Amino acid sequence: MNDGLSEGAKRFLADCAKAGGTVTDGPVESGWGVLPFLGRKAHHWSVVDKVGASTQLRSACGLVDYATPSVPLLGAGSYEHCQRCDHKLLRHIR
Numbered sequence: 001m002n003d004g005l006s007e008g009a010k011r012f013l014a015d016c017a018k019a020g021g022t023v024t025d026g027p028v029e030s031g032w033g034v035l036p037f038l039g040r041k042a043h044h045w046s047v048v049d050k051v052g053a054s055t056q057l058r059s060a061c062g063l064v065d066y067a068t069p070s071v072p073l074l075g076a077g078s079y080e081h082c083q084r085c086d087h088k089l090l091r092h093i094r
């Protein structure tokens with residue numbers, strides 16, 4: 001598993017494991033996920049656009065970033081969810 005990830009992304013996952021055993025569910029397209037190198041919380045991502053092999057993503061709390069084949073969005077696993085995303089999602093449901 002995790003073949004095809006960049007060395008940086010692999011290192012990120014290894015660091016996460018060292019920091020407290022946090023694991024992700026592997027690459028995902030959208031939804032609750034963690035982008036490597038972007039903090040230590042999971043945000044709720046929606047796909048904005050596809051640019052070549054990259055995917056532009058926007059989080060419910062307003063972050064914009066790109067996932068690429070070598071640095072993909074990773075499932076949230078046991079990551080703590082961003083509270084701002086959580087609140088925005090709850091507001092949509094009510």
Ligand SMILES: [Zn+2]
Pocket residue numbers: 042043044059060061062082083084085086
């Ligand atoms: Zn967020």
